[in-house]
Amino acid sequence: MTQSLYDAVGGQPTFARMAAGFYEQVRTDDILGPMYPANDWEGAENRLAWFLAQYWGGPQTFNEQRGAPMLRRRHMPFPVDRAAAERWLELMGRSLDQIDEETIPPVYRHAIWDHMQRVAAMLINTADEGTPPPIAH
Template sequence: MNEIRRGTLSEETFFEQVGGEPTFRRLVHRFYQGVAEDELLRPMYPEEDLGPAEERFTLFLMQYWGGPRTYSEQRGHPRLRMRHVPFKVDRAAHDAWLKHMRVAVDELGLPAEAEQQLWDYLTYAAASMINTEG
């Protein structure tokens, strides 16, 4: 039983494997630097300052990948599609979102396998947010 327990304790979450909170903060901050200058995406963030959106997205990604559950404690179930319904998310918005996220992911310099795992999720998530033809 000790071997099983030791094995379980030594298995890191993806969150831990990629460097924990600092990595996700860098990822999301760099992403929002791109969004701030994007004329298609910026209007989808009605707040004057992108800081609150950046914080929410950071907390969501950290929780999703095995970090603290702060997002759910503060905001409840993510309900991502529902939260994005007020915004027209079409193929152009999808592509712009992924363009900025690609830059952010690349700048992290993650090991290839971790980068691919993260990118696979992000491309899946982006596709699932499309709610408008065009």
């Protein structure tokens, strides 16, 4: 039986640390902070940890608590432009870097980072300031 990435990196505690490190930064971030309701930091942190754990082979807690992830749809109410996506990656990268290589070896770190880059790009739903709207055909 093949071990999941979730199990290989220590399971839920590792993803909880990643989410906690991310949200610790978001609270005071000028771009991402205002997107979060001040009374739901713990909820947001839990949802991120659940999502990451589930995606990488852990328990289905996100689906049980929230339904299917539908990331793009869930983030549509928030203006996610390139700057917000890049900031999300910056803060997630710092959080990932806080976890030692013994816990998340380079091969798994690379897989997690690659996924984060794809998610950040996929969530962009707002044109950058000064960018003309797309031309309709």
